[in-house]
Amino acid sequence: xxxxxxxxxxxxxxxxxxxxxxxxxxxxxxxxxxxxxxxxxxxxxxxxxxxxxxxxxxxxxxxxxxxxxxxxxxxxxxxxxxxxxxxxxxxxxxxxxxxxxxxxxxxxxxxxxxxxxxxxxxxxxxxxxxxxxxxxxxxxxxxxxxxxxxxxxxxxxxxxxxxxxxxxxxxxxxxxxxxxxxxxxxxxxxxxx
Amino acid sequence: xxxxxxxxxxxxxxxxxxxxxxxxxxxxxxxxxxxxxxxxxxxxxxxxxxxxxxxxxxxxxxxxxxxxxxxxxxxxxxxxxxxxxxxxxxxxxxxxxxxxxxxxxxxxxxxxxxxxxxxxxxxxxxxxxxxxxxxxxxxxxxxxxxxxxxxxxxxxxxxxxxxxxxxxxxxxxxxxxxxxxxxxxxxxxxxxxxxxxxxxxxxxxxxxxxxxxxxxxxxxxxxxxxxxxxxxxxxxxxxxxxxxxxxxxxxxxxxxxxxxxxxxxxx
Numbered sequence: 001x002x003x004x005x006x007x008x009x010x011x012x013x014x015x016x017x018x019x020x021x022x023x024x025x026x027x028x029x030x031x032x033x034x035x036x037x038x039x040x041x042x043x044x045x046x047x048x049x050x051x052x053x054x055x056x057x058x059x060x061x062x063x064x065x066x067x068x069x070x071x072x073x074x075x076x077x078x079x080x081x082x083x084x085x086x087x088x089x090x091x092x093x094x095x096x097x098x099x100x101x102x103x104x105x106x107x108x109x110x111x112x113x114x115x116x117x118x119x120x121x122x123x124x125x126x127x128x129x130x131x132x133x134x135x136x137x138x139x140x141x142x143x144x145x146x147x148x149x150x151x152x153x154x155x156x157x158x159x160x161x162x163x164x165x166x167x168x169x170x171x172x173x174x175x176x177x178x179x180x181x182x183x184x185x186x187x188x189x190x191x192x193x
Numbered sequence: 194x195x196x197x198x199x200x201x202x203x204x205x206x207x208x209x210x211x212x213x214x215x216x217x218x219x220x221x222x223x224x225x226x227x228x229x230x231x232x233x234x235x236x237x238x239x240x241x242x243x244x245x246x247x248x249x250x251x252x253x254x255x256x257x258x259x260x261x262x263x264x265x266x267x268x269x270x271x272x273x274x275x276x277x278x279x280x281x282x283x284x285x286x287x288x289x290x291x292x293x294x295x296x297x298x299x300x301x302x303x304x305x306x307x308x309x310x311x312x313x314x315x316x317x318x319x320x321x322x323x324x325x326x327x328x329x330x331x332x333x334x335x336x337x338x339x340x341x342x343x344x345x346x347x348x349x350x351x352x353x354x355x356x357x358x359x360x361x362x363x364x365x366x367x368x369x370x371x372x373x374x375x376x377x378x379x380x381x382x383x384x385x386x387x388x389x390x391x392x393x394x395x396x397x398x399x400x401x402x403x404x405x406x407x408x409x410x411x412x413x414x415x416x417x418x419x420x421x422x423x424x425x426x427x428x429x430x431x432x433x434x435x436x437x438x439x440x441x442x443x444x445x446x447x448x449x450x451x452x453x454x455x456x457x458x459x460x
Binding site: 006007008009010011012013014015016020021054055056057058059060061062063064065066068069072073075077078079080081082083084085086090091094095098100101102103104105137140141142143144145147148183186187188189190191 | 288292293296297303304305308312315318319321322326327333334335336337338339340341342343344345346347348349350351352355356357358359364366369370374375376377378379380381382383384385386387388389390392393394396397398399401402403404416419422424425426427428429430431432433434
């Protein structure tokens with residue numbers, strides 16, 4: 001068909017575990033309060049377990065790609081734009097504090113689930129205890145998906161229910177859910193920002 | 194069929210809101226105050242430059258006042274601008290209570306509703322688009338290979354057609370400025386891109402990263418790259434941090450894609 005010469009933009013829900021707009025209160029409206037929203041979020045996931053199925057990494061490209069698009073592999077990633085640079089000392093310190101990329105995110109999540117999530121319900125609110133996950137920059141940059149954060153914790157729990165078993169894991173899942181909640185609110189009330 | 198409905202594809206451009214739950218049930222005036230330090234905007238404190246909003250440059254750079262009552266600014270909008278809370282270089286003036294009420298009353302379509310409508314309107318045309326040599330995934334706030342819905346869908350589309358997948362990331366300094374991105378966060382993003390580039394290269398997928406200095410040029414640049422690479426499909430994950438008034442960007446995005454559809458329907 002001749003029409004097939006156009007271009008197509010395809011967009012996906014990815015950042016939230018439950019896409020905005022899928023949860024409504026009894027009267028069909030967006031929840032404004034977290035607790036009833038969270039109960040509805042849990043029930044929705046329990047009824048739609050594909051929401052916490054993790055997608056695979058992409059397939060390998062055809063063998064001809066390196067030859068056809070070789071120059072794209074060689075293009076370097078640009079440096080920081082002007083005004084966003086750091087001194088060498090700063091760069092070294094922050095790179096040590098905040099290792100980047102999805103492997104470091106996964107490592108941090110696994111360490112958190114192995115060592116801290118059990119006490120998370122009590123320790124997350126004590127600033128001196130270093131009890132939080134320190135994963136926020138990874139969740140915000142998308143080097144870690146919210147699904148993975150929920151799924152890894154659930155798989156460690158003694159139940160497959162998101163609202164059962166370890167109190168620490170339940171609290172962790174509820175904290176990750178806050179990120180969904182904010183986005184649901186924002187989509188429904190665009191002036192809240 | 195041609196559609197010109199302005200559509201919230203600013204979803205394609207990152208915006209980070211300062212979203213404050215306690216304001217949910219309050220009138221929008223308070224909720225619109227962004228937690229921006231007054232001296233971040235241009236390196237000087239705006240707090241002591243109360244005449245800034247009346248300087249000729251600022252005045253001339255503003256669009257003509259709209260006659261649409263729902264587009265009138267909030268009565269106190271100048272305060273938030275003079276205090277550096279709303280960066281007028283990038284954002285519209287503070288929204289009036291009437292406009293917020295119009296959203297609540299479902300009289301104004303929400304950006305997400307506009308996106309859904311545009312997706313529905315174009316569903317048929319998009320289905321007709323055949324994959325060419327490459328498929329492009331635009332990375333934004335999803336800098337990972339695993340459990341990435343949009344990336345995996347792009348990969349499946351490319352594989353089914355025997356095409357190559359290309360990763361694209363646009364560095365937009367004006368977006369960094371508008372979103373008050375700190376140097377350390379920018380550095381984190383760039384380092385994450387290095388990791389991503391290495392992971393994708395193992396799969397023979399290139400990650401092409403380019404700086405585009407004016408953010409209004411971003412959509413056009415992406416379309417030009419797609420033409421250069423023989424791509425007809427652009428995949429991306431939705432970002433929900435919507436600035437519903439960035440209609441300029443929105444129109445450009447969807448018109449760019451839809452006009453091509455229309456043109457080709459005729460040939």
